[in-house]
Amino acid sequence: MNAVDIQGVSQRYGSMTALRQLDLHLEPGEVLGLFGHNGAGKTTTMKLILGLLTPSEGQVRVLGQAPNDPAVRRQLGYLPENVMFYPQLTGRETLHHFARIKGAALQQADELLGQVGLAHAADRRVKTYSKGMRQRLGLAQALLGAPQLLLLDEPTVGLDPIATQDLYILIDRLRQQGTSVILCSHVLPGVEAHINRAAILAGGQLEAIGTLTSLRAEAGLPSRIRASGLQQREQLLQHLNVNGNQTRLLGTDGIEVTGSSRGKMELLRQVLSQDQPNDIEIFQPSLEDLYRYYTERAGNAHAAEDKA
Amino acid sequence: MNQIWNIARKELSDGLRNRWLVAISLLFAAMAVGIAWLGAAASGQLGFTSIPATVASLASLATFLMPLIALLLAYDAIVGEDEGGTLMLLMTYPIGRGQILLGKFVGHGLILALAVLIGFGCAALAIGLLVDGIELNLLVWAFGRFMLSSTLLGWAFLALAYLLSSLVSEKSSAAGLALGVWFLFVLVFDLVLLALLVFSEGKFNPELLPWLLLLNPTDIYRLINLSGFDGASAMGVLSLGDDLPVQGLLLWLCLLAWAGLALALAYAAFRRRAA
Numbered sequence: 001m002n003a004v005d006i007q008g009v010s011q012r013y014g015s016m017t018a019l020r021q022l023d024l025h026l027e028p029g030e031v032l033g034l035f036g037h038n039g040a041g042k043t044t045t046m047k048l049i050l051g052l053l054t055p056s057e058g059q060v061r062v063l064g065q066a067p068n069d070p071a072v073r074r075q076l077g078y079l080p081e082n083v084m085f086y087p088q089l090t091g092r093e094t095l096h097h098f099a100r101i102k103g104a105a106l107q108q109a110d111e112l113l114g115q116v117g118l119a120h121a122a123d124r125r126v127k128t129y130s131k132g133m134r135q136r137l138g139l140a141q142a143l144l145g146a147p148q149l150l151l152l153d154e155p156t157v158g159l160d161p162i163a164t165q166d167l168y169i170l171i172d173r174l175r176q177q178g179t180s181v182i183l184c185s186h187v188l189p190g191v192e193a194h195i196n197r198a199a200i201l202a203g204g205q206l207e208a209i210g211t212l213t214s215l216r217a218e219a220g221l222p223s224r225i226r227a228s229g230l231q232q233r234e235q236l237l238q239h240l241n242v243n244g245n246q247t248r249l250l251g252t253d254g255i256e257v258t259g260s261s262r263g264k265m266e267l268l269r270q271v272l273s274q275d276q277p278n279d280i281e282i283f284q285p286s287l288e289d290l291y292r293y294y295t296e297r298a299g300n301a302h303a304a305e306d307k308a
Numbered sequence: 309m310n311q312i313w314n315i316a317r318k319e320l321s322d323g324l325r326n327r328w329l330v331a332i333s334l335l336f337a338a339m340a341v342g343i344a345w346l347g348a349a350a351s352g353q354l355g356f357t358s359i360p361a362t363v364a365s366l367a368s369l370a371t372f373l374m375p376l377i378a379l380l381l382a383y384d385a386i387v388g389e390d391e392g393g394t395l396m397l398l399m400t401y402p403i404g405r406g407q408i409l410l411g412k413f414v415g416h417g418l419i420l421a422l423a424v425l426i427g428f429g430c431a432a433l434a435i436g437l438l439v440d441g442i443e444l445n446l447l448v449w450a451f452g453r454f455m456l457s458s459t460l461l462g463w464a465f466l467a468l469a470y471l472l473s474s475l476v477s478e479k480s481s482a483a484g485l486a487l488g489v490w491f492l493f494v495l496v497f498d499l500v501l502l503a504l505l506v507f508s509e510g511k512f513n514p515e516l517l518p519w520l521l522l523l524n525p526t527d528i529y530r531l532i533n534l535s536g537f538d539g540a541s542a543m544g545v546l547s548l549g550d551d552l553p554v555q556g557l558l559l560w561l562c563l564l565a566w567a568g569l570a571l572a573l574a575y576a577a578f579r580r581r582a583a
Contacts, residue, residue: 050400070402078400083393086318088325100314101401141397 001064003028003149003180004049009058011044011204018044019204022058028148031171031181033191035291036201042184043081045201046151049182050078063148074103077147079138081154081184087127091118091137094126095144104145112140117166131158139167150174150181157187168194192287200291202298212287219293221285222246223264227271228254229278236274240267311403315411316418323381323419332377332420336427339373340366344435356439363450366428367533370458371526375490378420378465383486385412386473386578405578409470413463413571420462428455454533460563461529465489467570474577497524525566532559 004026011019019041026032036042047053048060051067065072085094095109113122116136121129129137135158142150152171156164171181171194185191192212199209208215230236230253237255240247245267246258259267264282271277285293323329343365344356356362386409389395398408432451436442472485501520521527535555 052396052399073400073402076400078397080393080397083397085392085394086322087392088322089318097314097318098397098401101311101398101403103402 002026003063005061007059009048009055009060011053012056017204022206026180026182028180029175029178031175031183031195033195033198034182034184035198040201041204042201046153046184049151074145075148077142077150079142079152079155083138085126085134085137088125090123090125092122094137095140098141099144102145108144112143116140132160132163135159148179150179153184188288188291198287200294202295203302207294207298215290216285217262219290220260221289221293222258222260224283225257225267226250226254226281227277230275232275239274311407312411312414315408316415319412319415320418329419329423332423333426336423337430339369340428340431341434344431359446359450363454364534367454367530371530372494374458374462375465375494375526378462379469379486379490382416382466382469383473383482384479385470387476387479387482391479406575409575409578413466416466417463421459424455424459457529457532460567461525464525464563464567464570467567467574470574471570471577474574474581493524493526522562525563528559528563
């Protein structure tokens with residue numbers, strides 16, 4: 001049973017189309033990164049999965065059931081993008097309140113506060129919390145009742161680098177326990193290693209979805225290989241140039257070759273067989289590069305459509 | 309049922325924590341004691357006069373205060389949670405909108421009921437203990453009726469507060485509307501009715517006019533509290549109530565219907581609100 005099944009879903013507000021023919025599936029224990037500009041349809045997708053919206057077209061199933069089913073909601077954790085909580089309650093009271101409504105054990109509150117690093121502030125009122133602390137309280141709230149499916153909307157906003165790292169470690173652990181996670185984010189660096197697949201939305205349409213490897217192959221963005229400590233770099237350069245690669249000299253004894261991601265291994269073999277470099281660096285297209293590529297492509301397509 | 313109580317207990321503990329309950333109770337107690345002993349000062353007397361006079365004065369003051377307190381307590385119940393982001397969060401929990409609304413109503417309603425019980429109850433106790441030769445039966449009956457109807461009046465305005473809180477998108481608009489609702493029912497309504505009486509010069513169907521009083525919960529409340537005392541004659545617009553065929557228990561039901569109807573409307577508005 002998939003954690004999330006979205007089939008042919010369109011969402012319209014009046015004459016505006018927020019989502020167009022979206023198909024999205026999430027397997028148990030999978031972490032999906034959902035990326036896109038503001039207005040790309042991320043929030044709408046989240047709200048559909050949360051059962052806060054009914055799709056204008058198509059079908060949404062969460063954990064095999066309708067998303068607004070109370071049984072589903074007990075299995076689901078959600079961290080909203082910006083939640084103030086109740087300023088007059090303490091962190092612990094806030095968690096107790098939400099635990100009661102979710103039907104989770106109250107003892108979980110203290111465990112979770114410890115897990116997100118708020119144990120020292122458990123008895124302080126939420127109005128004294130910083131943005132990062134509220135964010136962590138929100139995360140603890142989302143983890144109440146050990147959910148099967150976790151939706152995190154901009155979870156790293158307001159978190160310092162160490163807290164961000166802790167969050168990613170927590171996500172890795174949850175994934176190992178079989179929790180499915182959807183992570184909506186603007187912050188791309190650092191998240192790559194912690195997601196199974198990335199989905200890129202633009203203008204209400206799913207532009208790309210897949211593992212980073214498959215996205216790289218699909219986009220055909222170039223990889224760069226830098227080799228240094230070469231003995232006969234001129235010769236190597238010539239050889240690579242003949243084969244139609246883009247090359248340039250680097251420092252006193254290094255070169256940089258730019259080639260397609262697909263031909264990366266072949267290039268490496270050539271470099272290693274022709275010379276004895278003492279160091280090699282490989283720069284693959286990052287998530288940011290892929291994101292830029294796909295959103296720009298979508299933008300160009302829209303511009304062409306408008307012209308036609 | 310459990311979910312309703314989960315919401316209600318939070319509202320109740322909020323009311324205890326921010327000292328609303330204490331403040332309202334003290335206000336009610338001070339008001340009741342003050343009126344009981346100083347209410348006749350205008351006629352040159354000091355000290356306790358009579359139970360009917362005391363309850364009548366208390367009721368006319370509570371007509372102003374009770375709606376105001378109820379509106380203040382609950383005007384941000386929905387829109388406030390929305391602004392804080394907790395409403396959307398609650399919607400993703402296994403709880404329905406009806407349960408949220410009823411939970412708030414139970415919580416706020418209990419705060420009001422407790423404040424009435426503590427505030428006016430203490431005053432009644434003081435009168436019973438301190439005034440010689442008081443008719444205890446009359447005291448209990450009159451104050452009991454006054455306290456129960458005051459609570460009902462408060463509940464009706466709580467429900468009205470939820471209605472306007474569900475309709476607006478900003479807390480400040482809710483506050484403004486709440487003030488408007490208070491003005492309408494407490495001041496403007498009776499003036500309009502009075503104007504209607506005067507300018508129609510009897511041409512307006514005299515059978516219909518008294519029924520108009522039922523359109524205002526505060527007028528129903530006053531009718532309940534002013535009737536039933538021999539000799540305590542109603543003044544102003546309320547004298548219309550003498551011609552009203554609806555009496556006694558029916559008036560109570562009308563007040564209860566007001567609370568129920570407003571709550572149903574609030575639920576309808578809340579359901580239509582986008583999450």
